[in-house]
Amino acid sequence: MTILGRAKSGTTNIPLKKKRFYLFRGDREANKSLIDRLKAANVTLRDCFYCGLKASPEFMAWLKQGECESVHCREITQEDIAKVPEFQTAYQKGLKAFKDKPKFAPIFAQKWLVTNLEPGFRSGFYEARKTLIKNFQKDIVQTAMTDNSGNPPRGYFINIPMSAAAEKFVFTNLVPIEIGEKSYVWICEAQVSKEKIATAPVLDIDSSKLNKKCEVIVRDLPVCKAGACELK
């Protein structure tokens, strides 16, 4: 089954690159409890998560520069270390750890910088999201991720284990996707058959224009900035 990774907003298509979708067996009725749990779920959003860790404005700016979710998104350069206090602290820790090998100390203090970051900054955001997904883990049939370059980006569920020639499945992004000032979780139903490659319904950010087989959970994004973690 092909998922077209784009969110429709009026006449505009917003590409959903590198977004993970999860497949569940059964139609939406059969997955009612999943949908209810998703509606009730307490979701951690990126800015609020790092804000809760009291991240510096420089750290937040580094993340936002590439719309990164974590420090594992791109290389941390010497310039970044000079600018971002969290990186600077980790770098100093690295220098100290390899102080008996002065030739190598600056290399590994930079290359392996993330291993010296404070826990939350290393992979805390990923762990927080994993907790949400873990609640649904046992029912997930398959996962797929949309690509990074397609127009629109595409994700594929392949070799779906089927118990009949045709079956209904529900797919959802589980983890809210942040667009503009809101976050979105789509839950859509799709018929999958052994004969034909199925294409998933279009994801619209406007629930009134959304395909009948889909529903969307929309939440306002709280404003969380470094030093001012408040809800809007």
Next chain:
Amino acid sequence: MKYWSRLVLISLAAVVFTGSFLNVSKAQKIFSHTTPKHREGKYSDCNVCHSLPTGNWVLQRADKDDPFPDVRDNPYNAPGTKGRHTTCIGCHASDFFKASFCLGCHTKPGPNLSAKDILAFPNRSHGSQFTTIFPHDAHMDIIASNEIKRDVAVGHFVLASYQAEPDEKKVEFYNCSVCHKTAKTIPPIAARSPVTDQTPPPAQKDTFEKGSECFKIAECFKDVPRNHATCFACHYQRTKPISTDCAGCHKLADKRSFEQFVVKRYSLKFNHEAVGKDGKPAHTIDCMKCHLRVAGSSDLQALKNKPEPEVPYSACSTCHNANLKDDNEKLKNIKGYQCGYCHTTAIGRYPKPDSHIEQ
């Protein structure tokens, strides 16, 4: 006669009696991690024998990679202890006088060995007793960026003047190439045989042979991490599994593997760096366009050993439909035809599998 029988019996008894005093070696010729004594009790902790990093990590590496803090030596002294051979001596004291025991780690037996007389570590000729645990899905999630413009573009008329954009360096985001870089040298390659009971006809002569594209272009292939360097960049300390938690990434296999690193593909003719008619790279758009199974894989061994190809047919047919149709037509109409657009005839000689659905 009676005298001779008595003599034989006495001699036999003497041999048995003397033999009972001889030490039976507890050591194997090749060290094994699988013996109960080597994996139970205090030895279930790998760090009892393997301290990280070993003192010689700064030396040039055999794999030509830049030195990094790593385990690069045979177990010698248990961490935090002084003295010689403390790791092994607790159980193997009596074996230290046997040449075969010395040869487990040393190039020659004897009491006066130096650091130069130590076998390379790890010893490739001993094979590997471990498989690697690696969840691609988790790693793909953690390097994901949230590439959605958060601000909605709104049209405003403003007084504006032209200003050149600042000369910012293009930010390179992490992706598959963090671990899978373009190969610098052509790796050992082989056709991956399908799992089937069918006996195909012999492979016809193939145009794809030594001298043709992927046999001479290293860029056809992507590399895989073959030491700890890539993993340690994030997992050296604090991020689990950390470098001293060997079992976090290495699982004891059922049997020792002497398999050499070979890139096995169903479609050996695929060139990652192929150039299209427009002169632009044809296949380097995004790995995720074709390597679809990887995104959902939490188990590296299952991914590697799955009979289905990692890249499904549909990923190829999206762009190469005309060529594949041509191959399929020939398969239908020419008796004994062996598919050769993607495959070498080593694979093309097999009947078309169900996975090759034409849409």
